[in-house]
Amino acid sequence: MKLKEFAKQLGLSPTTVSRALSGYPEVSEVTRARVVQEAVRLGYRPNVNAVRLKTGRVGAIGVVMGRAGEFHFAEFMAGMAERLITEDTDILVIPMANPEYDAEMQLYRRLAESQRVDAIIVHSPRPNDQRIALLHELGMPFLVHGRSDIDVPHPWLDIDNEGAVRRATSHLIDLGHTRIAMINGREGATYALHRDIGYRSALQSHGIEVDPQLIANGNFTDELGFRFARSFLEQPKRPTAFVAGSMMTALGIYRAARSLGLQIGSDVSVIAHDDVFPYLTADNMVPSLSATRSSMRAAGTRCADLVLQLLAGRSPTEIHELWPVELILRESTGPVRTPRT
Amino acid sequence: MKLKEFAKQLGLSPTTVSRALSGYPEVSEVTRARVVQEAVRLGYRPNVNAVRLKTGRVGAIGVVMGRAGEFHFAEFMAGMAERLITEDTDILVIPMANPEYDAEMQLYRRLAESQRVDAIIVHSPRPNDQRIALLHELGMPFLVHGRSDIDVPHPWLDIDNEGAVRRATSHLIDLGHTRIAMINGREGATYALHRDIGYRSALQSHGIEVDPQLIANGNFTDELGFRFARSFLEQPKRPTAFVAGSMMTALGIYRAARSLGLQIGSDVSVIAHDDVFPYLTADNMVPSLSATRSSMRAAGTRCADLVLQLLAGRSPTEIHELWPVELILRESTGPVRTPRT
DNA sequence: GATGAAATTGAAATCGATTTGAGAAAATAT
DNA sequence: ATATTTTCTCAAATCGATTTCAATTTCATC
Incomplete structure (x- = not known):
């Protein structure tokens, strides 16, 4: 079911239908209600790719996954997912072929230029991380999970x-x-x-x-x-x-x-x-x-949240979150005992 | 840099450029070489969303992630990633809000209809799994990681x-x-x-x-x-x-x-x-x-591979892979000793 | 050199939405 | 009753590619 068709069935123009569904104010409440209701009934959903092409928004956040497949990763993503469920945003996992420096930069460049994601989360940054410089230079919204010393402003969330x-x-x-x-x-x-x-x-x-x-x-x-x-x-x-x-x-x-x-x-x-x-x-x-x-999961949730804020227009330069870390003492620590040498 | 612009710089029509880059045979090798070379030099890359809209292909495989964030998941995905690196295909992780039956079906239906993915991988299927029936009915390509008894033909990969x-x-x-x-x-x-x-x-x-x-x-x-x-x-x-x-x-x-x-x-x-x-x-x-x-990772790699085959036109009904499982004996097993009761 | 076939190229239609700029209808003011 | 504003609706342009169909060029053959 396409917009044109759907609009015709309602006896409205595509313009009005589109506006009604995207919540623009120019359309009367009566009309909007009718459109929304009929959309559900007839099963009309805007074609994602057309919307993306037109609006330039993709509705996806990119996360690059190293080959190592670290076990933290799943937790972080589960956390992200928790936050993104209510939004119309998904997570795009981009595999990283080889951890060589050039290839990695190339990957991030391609990713940024390909318009497949609205924003990127950078993991495990290095002190002088050129990925950050690159993304900044390309104007691609991004959030760093971790921190870097690099001389480029970047929004980050890190634990202490x-x-x-x-x-x-x-x-x-x-x-x-x-x-x-x-x-x-x-x-x-x-x-x-x-x-x-x-x-x-x-x-x-x-x-x-x-x-x-x-x-x-x-x-x-x-x-x-x-x-x-x-x-x-x-x-x-x-x-x-x-x-x-x-x-x-x-x-x-x-x-x-x-x-x-x-x-x-x-x-x-x-x-x-x-x-x-x-x-x-x-x-x-x-x-x-x-x-x-x-909690890695909590970090994922918060990162997703911050990225959404970023996309909504919040200034990247003001996003810096340093999370305290609890120290929990249990049985594996005790007073020293001189080792029997 | 857009196609039109780029084509003009080369003194060619958009048509020819597009053909050259997508490897169509109608364009002379000389022209193709030039186009490809210049594309690299000038940094032209087709807009993904325009391509997707036009071709109807998305270049993404969907994987639904339960809230549990199981540790297998990362391995499976790392495996998928390994295979997909060379393709122009990414992995879309779709969070599942609540594991309630209706919500889950709703999610799959939305996912299938939203045209955000070319195919879906279904995990941990149940003996009578309605997700499979649904995807089959909707004509959405999918692969089941695991098996189901359901009376609907479905391609699967499972271990024994x-x-x-x-x-x-x-x-x-x-x-x-x-x-x-x-x-x-x-x-x-x-x-x-x-x-x-x-x-x-x-x-x-x-x-x-x-x-x-x-x-x-x-x-x-x-x-x-x-x-x-x-x-x-x-x-x-x-x-x-x-x-x-x-x-x-x-x-x-x-x-x-x-x-x-x-x-x-x-x-x-x-x-x-x-x-x-x-x-x-x-x-x-x-x-x-x-x-x-x-190996979960190997399964991920193979699943990605099979999905690609599926998308390339291979018949779903002929894809059934049952992997043998090794039994490796180490020290944790030994002859019975009558318990001291 | 003319002819037809094969190899290249390009103009224009198309994918399915959003959005601008303008017009009609309804509401309010004079 | 007319003028003015406000509210609602729409036609058409646009996003950036792909692809059909037609036109042109090149080549081999007679």
């Missing part, structure tokens, strides 16, 4: 990674720990940098020297958590505590400790970052995991 | 859930287990039904009676795995083995067993289904987890 890790580390120090290992995310992303800063600053402000031997970077997997933790714990002067970047990493650390006959919570303390997953909770681990917590 | 669970269960029986618990997925989906059938048929063919007290259904979470396992293990005649639906469930079972001082692999055997996640592997669990394995 630095503060969270500083508090976590400080807490461990307060418990008497001095050899504290840090298993961070992949090098390069700002969030990993911020966590690193938080970690170092906590140590330094307590006069503890940073030992590079106790710092590792890598994907958030159980596997790497295990490997790093294991190699750290096998050092002659092994760490008595861990700060870790994710729940999966924590699982790996637990495993490593157990494999060496070490008790989590007494021999080894662990604090990890918890993005809050419905299927795996810190509370349920044994022993329950002390964690810095911030 | 029944066979996998039958083998897993049979193996446990061969090891001497007779009290085998089953923690299945949520009731209603065909895959859960198939697994149930596989479980029961294995028991029955060995002359073991099915005990409803040992069967549970629910989401794939660590939490539920723990709760069900715990309650089963506290029964007077506790099970000596578990068949579980997911890695998260398995984590919960491990935890429950440990909390009761039971050894996985000797006191209690476990086989779970592994969708193959990069961040959590069965091999790395302690003890390593025996699993029925099938």
Whole structure:
């Protein structure tokens, strides 16, 4: 059913029908009511592509998905979805072929120029992230989930990674720990940098020297958590505590400790970052995991919200949200016990 | 840069340019080469929405995401993305507001009629799934990831859930287990039904009676795995083995067993289904987890592929792929040991 | 060199909506 | 009763491509 046809059936012009449906004020309430009602009855829906062509609005927000298929991603998207359900906006997932720099920039350029999305959400930004410069230059609305140092104004939503890790580390120090290992995310992303800063600053402000031997970077997997933790714990002067970047990493650390006959919570303390997953909770681990917590899902919801505001005309320069992170202490942290060397 | 403009710069008509770029044979190779080259140089890209309006093709595949935000989802999508990278097709994620039946049907109807996607992938179908009937009736191309009994021809890709669970269960029986618990997925989906059938048929063919007290259904979470396992293990005649639906469930079972001082692999055997996640592997669990394995990511890739074939004209009725599932035995399964009651 | 076939090219119609600018009808003011 | 404003409606232009159909050019053949 096309507009023309539909209008004819109603004995109205396409103009009036279009206006009635899009809520323009020039059409009388009586007419509008009739049009809306008949549209439902006859099943008329404007052709999306025609609308898009004409208005230049697409009704979609783009999210680029790396190949890694990280498990946070689904939660973030579920959060976005929660907010977008009521809007007439969908989420376009754009696969990223290879994480090479040029290809990535190319992808964002194409995406911005292709007019397939109204806005883009940029994930895991780097300190000097050229994607941001590019999108800014192209005039494509975007929101950064995370932050960047880059000298270009950009709207962002981020959690206080630095503060969270500083508090976590400080807490461990307060418990008497001095050899504290840090298993961070992949090098390069700002969030990993911020966590690193938080970690170092906590140590330094307590006069503890940073030992590079106790710092590792890598994907958030159980596997790497295990490997790093294991190699750290096998050092002659092994760490008595861990700060870790994710729940999966924590699982790996637990495993490593157990494999060496070490008790989590007494021999080894662990604090990890918890993005809050419905299927795996810190509370349920044994022993329950002390964690810095911030809901990935809530972030998704809020990001979607902010993007909508952006599209509605809110100034990008005023959108900066830094979310505090809770530190929740459970059984995986305890006072230091001198390791049996 | 618009087609008209671009064509003028080249001294050609829009027609020729369009043909050159879309690879029609009527244009000379010399001209085509020039057009393509100049398009790159001047940065001309056809407006997606105009193309879509004109051709009726959207260049997007729709996937409906339930609110649960299951962790499989990201893997499946990553797999799809892998295949779609080379095509000019994206993934449209449509959030599902509430899982109520009417709303769900409404959503699919709207989606099919809105012409925002070229095809839809239906997940976790039910035995008598009206979404399938609806999409078929509306003539919207779709692929079912999973299967349905419904009396409507539909293209599908599924893994052999029944066979996998039958083998897993049979193996446990061969090891001497007779009290085998089953923690299945949520009731209603065909895959859960198939697994149930596989479980029961294995028991029955060995002359073991099915005990409803040992069967549970629910989401794939660590939490539920723990709760069900715990309650089963506290029964007077506790099970000596578990068949579980997911890695998260398995984590919960491990935890429950440990909390009761039971050894996985000797006191209690476990086989779970592994969708193959990069961040959590069965091999790395302690003890390593025996699993029925099938890659969710590979399924996503293949589903994307099949949808493309569908859109290219392949007959839906001939697309039926049943993937075998590997059974990989590791340390979590062992011969039965009479429980100390 | 003329002829017909094959290879190229282009003008104009089309996809299905929105929106501008103008006209008719109704309401209000003089 | 007429003039003026306000409210409602519509014809036609437009968004930016694709594609049909017709025209032109090139080429091979006689």
